[in-house]
Amino acid sequence: MNSYCEFSAVYDELTQNVDYPxxxxxxxxxxxxxxxxxxxxxxxxxxxxSMSIELIKNGFDVIGIDLSENMLExxxxxxxGYGDNFSLLKGNMTDYRLYKSVKACICSLDSINxxxxxxxxxxxxxxxxNSLDENGVFVFDVxxxxxxxxxxxxxxxxxxxxxxxxxxxxxxxxxxxxxILLDMFVWNGKAYDRFSESFEETAYSIDDLLDALxxxxxxxxxVYDELTxxxxxxxxxxxxxxxxxx
Numbered sequence: 001m002n003s004y005c006e007f008s009a010v011y012d013e014l015t016q017n018v019d020y021p022x023x024x025x026x027x028x029x030x031x032x033x034x035x036x037x038x039x040x041x042x043x044x045x046x047x048x049x050s051m052s053i054e055l056i057k058n059g060f061d062v063i064g065i066d067l068s069e070n071m072l073e074x075x076x077x078x079x080x081g082y083g084d085n086f087s088l089l090k091g092n093m094t095d096y097r098l099y100k101s102v103k104a105c106i107c108s109l110d111s112i113n114x115x116x117x118x119x120x121x122x123x124x125x126x127x128x129x130n131s132l133d134e135n136g137v138f139v140f141d142v143x144x145x146x147x148x149x150x151x152x153x154x155x156x157x158x159x160x161x162x163x164x165x166x167x168x169x170x171x172x173x174x175x176x177x178x179x180i181l182l183d184m185f186v187w188n189g190k191a192y193d194r195f196s197e198s199f200e201e202t203a204y205s206i207d208d209l210l211d212a213l214x215x216x217x218x219x220x221x222x223v224y225d226e227l228t229x230x231x232x233x234x235x236x237x238x239x240x241x242x243x244x245x246x
Contacts, residue, residue, distance in 0.1 A: 041055050043107075065091045141226070142203070153172035178201050181196070219244070
């Protein structure tokens with residue numbers, strides 16, 4: 001998984017169209033269904049803390065984990081504006097260990113797709129399972145195979161903003177796998193600095209993810225089309241998985 005050293009500086013602007021309150025309300029629906037209305041929630045691959053902020057605003061304590069020190073530094077500065085009921089840890093999804101168990105874990109915006117081997121996905125799910133209290137809930141979303149193969153693959157997106165210019169180039173690598181190449185020009189006050197980064201995302205079938213979840217110990221598992229209570233469609237681009245530790 002890439003650390004997004006320079007990408008972190010422009011990440012929030014690139015995701016400003018993401019309705020985090022709406023996504024939180026959707027996730028919170030499942031937490032409430034399972035009588036989770038307070039306590040500590042793990043924000044896995046928390047990035048710059050946008051979902052953590054929603055959790056804190058709604059009365060939860062937060063443990064955020066991310067591999068990128070840059071992302072965590074930004075998250076820390078942002079979360080301090082909402083109190084001190086959070087802690088941030090640098091760690092990999094596949095091998096982190098918490099200092100206490102949590103009532104729920106969320107993993108948002110296709111972070112699971114950054115794991116490029118199903119064995120790493122299984123390790124991550126096992127870590128989550130072991131981090132949860134009894135009857136704890138795990139909610140995560142993933143990009144689908146359809147989105148990788150038909151929407152992202154070989155398409156290029158350009159972001160021309162006031163302080164940066166970014167070319168986001170997607171390359172089809174193989175079935176389910178997309179390589180993302182980022183070429184950034186960031187204004188430093190006098191001139192533009194150029195940075196480049198690349199990483200791959202892998203999509204997994206529903207059956208593969210269900211199998212990995214079952215191996216981790218989860219049994220009550222539901223899968224929905226993005227931000228709905230509808231079953232997955234043939235052309236679903238993002239799916240949500242709701243899993244319970246029982």
